[in-house]
Amino acid sequence: MINRLSQTIFMLIMVFLLGPFVIVLLAGLSAGETLTFPPQGLSLRWMRHVFTVEAFHTSFMLSLWLAVASTVLALLIGVPAAYALARYPLPFAESIRRIVTAPLVVPGLVIGLALMQYVVVRFDVPVALALLGSHTILTVPYVLRVVGASLAHVRADMEEAAYLLGASRLGAFMKVVLPNIRAGMLAAFILGFITSFNQVPVSLFMTGPGVSTLPIQMLGYMEYTFDPSIAALSALLALLSVLIMMVAERALGLSRFM
Amino acid sequence: MSDIILSLKALTIAYGGKPAVHALDLDVHKGEVLSLLGPSGCGKTTTMRAIAGLLQPASGQIHLAGKDVTQVPANRRGVGLVFQSYALFPHLPASENIAFGLRLQKRPQSEITERVKTILQAVGLSAFSNRLPAELSGGQQQRVALARALVMKPDLLLLDEPLSNLDARLRLEMRGELARLQKQLGTTMIYVTHDQAEALALSTRIAVMREGRIEQLGAPEDIWSKPSTLFVARFMGFETILGQQVDGRLVVLSAAVQESREAPAAGLSLLARRPDDVVVGSGPYEARVVAASYQGRATEGLLDTEFGPVKAEILTDRARLVTGETVAFDLPVAKAVKIPGARS
Numbered sequence: 001m002i003n004r005l006s007q008t009i010f011m012l013i014m015v016f017l018l019g020p021f022v023i024v025l026l027a028g029l030s031a032g033e034t035l036t037f038p039p040q041g042l043s044l045r046w047m048r049h050v051f052t053v054e055a056f057h058t059s060f061m062l063s064l065w066l067a068v069a070s071t072v073l074a075l076l077i078g079v080p081a082a083y084a085l086a087r088y089p090l091p092f093a094e095s096i097r098r099i100v101t102a103p104l105v106v107p108g109l110v111i112g113l114a115l116m117q118y119v120v121v122r123f124d125v126p127v128a129l130a131l132l133g134s135h136t137i138l139t140v141p142y143v144l145r146v147v148g149a150s151l152a153h154v155r156a157d158m159e160e161a162a163y164l165l166g167a168s169r170l171g172a173f174m175k176v177v178l179p180n181i182r183a184g185m186l187a188a189f190i191l192g193f194i195t196s197f198n199q200v201p202v203s204l205f206m207t208g209p210g211v212s213t214l215p216i217q218m219l220g221y222m223e224y225t226f227d228p229s230i231a232a233l234s235a236l237l238a239l240l241s242v243l244i245m246m247v248a249e250r251a252l253g254l255s256r257f258m
Numbered sequence: 259m260s261d262i263i264l265s266l267k268a269l270t271i272a273y274g275g276k277p278a279v280h281a282l283d284l285d286v287h288k289g290e291v292l293s294l295l296g297p298s299g300c301g302k303t304t305t306m307r308a309i310a311g312l313l314q315p316a317s318g319q320i321h322l323a324g325k326d327v328t329q330v331p332a333n334r335r336g337v338g339l340v341f342q343s344y345a346l347f348p349h350l351p352a353s354e355n356i357a358f359g360l361r362l363q364k365r366p367q368s369e370i371t372e373r374v375k376t377i378l379q380a381v382g383l384s385a386f387s388n389r390l391p392a393e394l395s396g397g398q399q400q401r402v403a404l405a406r407a408l409v410m411k412p413d414l415l416l417l418d419e420p421l422s423n424l425d426a427r428l429r430l431e432m433r434g435e436l437a438r439l440q441k442q443l444g445t446t447m448i449y450v451t452h453d454q455a456e457a458l459a460l461s462t463r464i465a466v467m468r469e470g471r472i473e474q475l476g477a478p479e480d481i482w483s484k485p486s487t488l489f490v491a492r493f494m495g496f497e498t499i500l501g502q503q504v505d506g507r508l509v510v511l512s513a514a515v516q517e518s519r520e521a522p523a524a525g526l527s528l529l530a531r532r533p534d535d536v537v538v539g540s541g542p543y544e545a546r547v548v549a550a551s552y553q554g555r556a557t558e559g560l561l562d563t564e565f566g567p568v569k570a571e572i573l574t575d576r577a578r579l580v581t582g583e584t585v586a587f588d589l590p591v592a593k594a595v596k597i598p599g600a601r602s
Contacts, residue, residue, distance in 0.1 A: 157345040160312055163332050164339050165359030165410065175358075179349040 021238055028232030035228050046232040056233065059217035063197055066213060070135035071192035075185060077136070078143025083177070085144075086151040101141040108201030111137070116205040127208040134202050139192035146191065150184025151177075190248045194241060261288040262324075263414055263446045264309065269318035271301070271308050271470075278304045279470040281318065286414070286448060291440060293449045293457035295481075296467035297493070302450045305467075306416050309448065311335045323413050338407035338415040342422060344399045346391040352402045353378065353387035359410045377409045380439060397428045404436075408443065415447045421456060433459055454494055458482060466490045486598050497533050497569040500594065533558065533571035538579065541588025550579040561587060 023037050028047065032040030050056060081100065085093055103111060112134070120130045154177050162172035200215045207216045214237075222230050264286040271279040279301040286292050294302035307313040309320060311332030319328045327335050346355050353374050360370045378384045381401040391399055400420060407415055420436070421429045437460055440447060451457050457464050458478045465475045466489075474481060474490045485491035488499060534556070545561035545568070552574070559579035561568045570587065572579065579585070 153348075155343060155345065157341045157343055158347060160332075161339070161341060161345040161406075162347070162358065164310060164312075164335075164337065165406070166333050166362040168333060171362070176347055180347075 021235075024231050024238070025235040027228055028235040030228045030231070033227060035226050035231055039228070046228040047236065049227075049229045050233045050236065053221075053229065055212070055217055055221070056214065059212045059214045062211065063214040066131055066135055067193045067196040070132055070196045071139050071189050073132070073136045074139035074143045074192050075147075075189065078140045078188070079147050079181075079185065081140075082144050082148040082151055083173075086148060087156060097144070100144055103138050104141045104145075108138075108199070109204075112202035112205035115202070120206065127206065127211045130206045131203065131211075131213065134206050135196040135199060138199065138202060139195050142191040142195060143185075143188040146188040147181055147184045150181040154180045186251075187248065190244060194244065198237075198241070262286070263288050263322070264448070265319075265321040266305075266309070267319040267321065269305070269308060269320065270316045271304050271313060272316040273304060273313075277316070277470060279308070279315075282470075282472060284465065284472065284475075286446060287462075288446055289444050290462035291447045291449055291460055293451060293461040293464045294467055295451055295454060295457040295464050295493075296473075297452055299469075300467040301470040302452075302467050303418060304470075306339075306418060306448060306450050309414070310337050310339050310416055336410070336412055336414075338410055338412035340400075340403050340407050340415070340417045340420045342419045344391075344403040344423075346399055346402055346406070348391050351388050351390055352383060352394065352398075352405075355391065355402055356406045356409050358406065373409055377405045380408075380442065381405045381435075396424055397432060400424065400432060401435075404439070408439070408445065413446065415445050417447060417449045419451055419453075420449075422451075422453070429456075436460060466493060484595065488597055491595070491597055495532050496595065498536070498589075499597075500565065500589070533569040535590070535593050536561075536568060536570035536572075537588040537590060538570055538572045538585055539577035539587075541586050543587050543589070544584055545587055546584050547579050547581050550581050561585070563587070565589075 026039050027035055027037050029042050029044070030036065030039030031043035031045060081096075084090060085097060090096065115130070115134050115137075119125060119133075125133070158176050158180075159169075159172045162176045163169065167175060198215060199213070200219070203213045203216050204219075207213060212220065218230055218233060262285050264284075266282050266284040269279060269282040269284075270277060282301075282305060284292075294305060296302050304313065308315050311327070311330065315328065319326055321327065322335060322337070347358065350358070356374050356377060357370050360373060365373075374387070375384070378387055381404055383398060383401050383405065386394060386398060389398075391402065394402065400423075404420070417436075421432050424432060433456060439445075440460075449457065449460055458481075461478050463476060464478055464481045466473045466481060468489050474486045476484075481490065482494055485494055485496065491499065538559075538561075543563060545563040548560045548562045548567070550557055550559040553571075554574070556571050556573050557579045558569070558571045561570055568587075568589070570579070577585075
């Protein structure tokens with residue numbers, strides 16, 4: 001009885017979690033002219049169509065560039081920050097950690113609106129820079145959390161040992177600390193990449209005329225066109241995310257960090 | 259003079275605002291093993307870290323092989339350190355852990371290979387050179403840590419409680435190994451420990467430390483049998499501290515008096531004895547056995563005597579200690595150790 005019940009609940013959860021993806025995937029495989037479910041016949045027509053839309057192409061490239069650049073920037077900021085927080089008894093360490101990880105809990109719309117009103121508009125920040133800055137802010141918390149977790153395994157006396165064997169402070173960091181947090185850095189990179197690539201609420205405020213990330217472009221496209229190409233593109237992106245996560249899990253055991 | 263490797267001159271170290279080491283003077287001779295022995299918080303590890311260059315002293319000087327190195331950073335002092343946790347580099351195999359310092363010195367590959375091979379042989383790990391630290395047992399990791407420090411041929415090797423993470427049997431084995439390596443290589447060592455048995459077994463000289471000062475410095479035999487202060491006596495296992503009054507009467511000093519740093523009342527000379535100095539089964543005095551615990555070879559007991567509580571330890575085949583019984587006992591004054599005086 002209880003077994004039956006838990007099985008039913010499990011099935012319901014799976015339907016709830018995976019259902020939307022299945023619907024989007026099937027809708028994207030539709031042969032019809034409009035976005036409908038169930039699909040009107042199956043074809044790869046819209047999947048192919050996606051690649052011919054110029055706006056998707058440019059915004060995909062922008063999103064890709066943005067995701068890579070902001071995550072690299074976040075690593076450059078986050079790794080030293082995580083290191084400093086782990087090693088030194090900084091004043092207000094806990095407050096710093098809370099503020100830097102705040103973007104994880106503060107709604108994206110709030111962040112986006114605030115950034116636009118108080119930074120972008122006031123200082124007349126160019127669109128590309130605004131996007132890069134905001135996405136970096138959004139990915140730093142992941143770096144701090146994940147790299148911080150792997151830094152906990154690198155004891156300070158390992159660095160001291162390297163130092164006593166003749167390494168400089170920087171050399172000890174490069175030769176002893178970095179190799180041992182590489183997995184954490186890779187995991188942070190993947191998480192940051194996905195966060196930036198899928199970002200909608202903050203990007204909504206940051207994008208401007210002619211400059212659009214892929215998710216924003218898709219929103220705009222949907223306002224005017226109602227063909228299944230959006231579903232097709234969504235399905236492709238979801239598959240890409242799944243692929244990245246599988247590779248990450250296989251290579252690093254990503255679930256350890258989350 | 260020239261055989262002094264390390265010389266500490268009025269070394270004072272403050273730790274978090276409070277002085278942790280007070281004006282320490284100490285000379286370490288070439289080829290000797292000097293132990294810094296004391297309970298946790300006595301300043302032994304702090305002193306060691308200052309010698310290594312990981313801590314900057316508040317004042318005083320550190321001379322290494324005749325040169326003042328007080329301001330020389332740790333990576334150019336040429337002092338080796340074996341950490342309590344071993345601090346091996348987890349991403350490098352044993353051989354690369356050991357080669358780490360040589361590579362930083364940009365030694366030719368042939369020399370690195372040769373020196374790593376030699377030291378691996380010396381610590382008996384030739385078969386494990388390709389293993390990662392996580393694939394080695396605690397004792398093997400300890401050997402790698404030792405080899406990593408020794409391969410640099412340091413003027414001075416510091417060891418921070420190196421055996422404390424090993425189980426009892428392995429600890430004994432590594433103790434012998436350490437003594438053998440030290441003889442073989444002639445390395446000067448400073449050995450930091452809170453374990454008196456380790457210090458006695460390995461040291462040329464022992465410095466017993468307490469609250470940032472050296473309480474007594476001497477050969478293991480002297481520290482063991484002629485403690486110069488109450489603190490050293492208690493640390494070296496003298497359990498019963500007796501005061502002898504002018505008229506010859508004995509009195510066991512209460513724990514409070516023993517712990518206090520004040521000199522005992524005038525006319526009292528202090529006599530210390532270990533539990534196994536107490537004679538049970540014969541003697542002029544009688545006492546009730548308050549507690550007895552069988553230890554195999556010996557039995558430990560607490561006697562309620564006319565002088566106060568006395569700890570006794572007797573070999574099991576000599577006599578029996580049974581809780582509640584009354585036994586005859588003696589405290590042979592001749593066997594007790596006179597302590598010159600409590601430190602003020």
